[in-house]
Amino acid sequence: MRIAYVSVDPGIPVFGTKGASVHVQEVVRDLLARGHEVEVFATRIGSDVPVDLADLAVHHVRVAKTDDAAARERAQAEASASIAAKVTAWEPDLVYERYSLFSTVLADVVAATAAVGVLEVNAPLVEEQARHRDLVDADAAWAALARQVAAASATVCVSDLVRDWVRAHTTAGRVHTVPNGVSTTRIRPAAEAAGDPVVTFVGTLKPWHGVDVLVDALARARAPWRLRVIGDGPQCEALTEQARALGVEVDFRGAVAPAEIPDHLAGSAIGVAPYPATAAETDQYFSPLKIYEYLAAGLPVVASRVGQV
Template sequence: RAQAQASRAIAQRVAKSAPDLVWERYSLFSTALASLAKGSGVRGILEVNAPLIEEQRRHRRLDDEAGARSALVEQSGAARAIICVSDPVRAWVEEMTGTERAHTVPNGVDTNRITPVTEEAGRVVVTFVGTLKPWHGVEHLIGARALASSPWDLRIIGDGPQREALEEAARAAGVDVDFRGAVAPHEVPSHLEGSAIAVAPYPAPADEADHYFSPLKVYEYMAAGLPVVASALGQIPVALLGCGVLVPPSDTAVLARAIDALAQDPERRTELGAQARLAAEERHSWEGVVGRVLELVEA
């Protein structure tokens, strides 16, 4: 009820500015976009980043699932285009609403804020950026370092509830890890500096459909001109086409071998890093993302 009231209030306030276009990020029970479209005929974009109804039901509590679904159907019906960050999210929206206006447009990256880094001389630094939570699989990265046959160094940028356990795991394995802790978004580029390889070691989900993310970290790695080693899940294989190395999720031994191979091959790192930066500029810049969305609205 509170969400519905907030949606109406937002719609009324936005309508006063007479916008040409409204872009709303999907939230449970919101019908703000639909209200605006009915009241003023303004064109609207609905951005869907996750199957929120499923998330709420599985991980929290959802007392009015029918109401949540009705709101999504109403919003989808009012939107000129529905933008989904991954194919699994698009499939979920289509299943829930029956719409034919859903499109996959993955997340992007600011290629002016994040620019190519320079490897530190004499070292191969392997870097992870993200919150230290179970679904990021950082324990597999620490395990890979313990199994490594090449002398690469591990840097972990970020903090979270798993940090203490990960630090203990590193100590138990005899692995020296540079834990940088939490950093502000604008500081990420400087912490990437000196890196040679970047990693997104997502673990295997119970159901692959659960990996519906469009990981910002992967696009940031690419913008930094880094070769990326990542789990072959969700939208990642599409993003890394021709510019990264894919590994099976939760396979620590294969992850170690993939990183070792790149650590021993500077020419391959340079080649993949250059392709990653080019892909970030040509396919994943925020300017390009917005351009594709506007084309869909005008279609």
């Protein structure tokens, strides 16, 4: 089967180190392993290309950069139209699209060809964009979502909360919950390191991941343990300063290529996901890839009791 994997989100590089990029790669790997012909159509490529995907055909359509929110939204819609034309010309049997704002690639290709479509929804992006960034043309964003869901043979959502959000804002489509997962051949259990137990966090260093709580807990600990942080992000400098001010040593590993995650997890005793509480339960809609990576590594997991975690 010829499968076009589509991602119009300029914030997600195909070959990156954050969880969304890892998920893109794992889906593509699984499709290739099943014998399908896969080509990727995306607005951001990235440079951390794993060896096993070095020969993957990737079609790059850039989104014009601008500080004007309205112009940025139009640029995303234009990139969607360009990708739809390229995918249509390739004549796939199936379009698998990671949902992004203002994209109607799946709907456009299904309307123009005999292809079927699968839409993957990872977050309530319209409301997320309106709350945390800038959303100018909300009507166009909602209309794009409705078109995509109506055209898809199946819409798969990472959690029940995301599924319910899609159902609440669309009137047609077959919408299901399929949580995230990881490759158990890429990540395998490893022996725990000798000495004080190693507590490990994997992820982007942003406020809603709660890594500051781990640093504080290390400073308050009555029994010795070590903290390992795998990842980078906007909170890295603040977390480093927090550790210095509290007089504790944290093993900050920085951003790590997906292929190197198993080596960095090795020796850990516990995997952690300390998500802070939020005012609304609907904010905890995610299906954290890190938890599945910890489980694949054979680690016990300590996580906040939020959402579906």
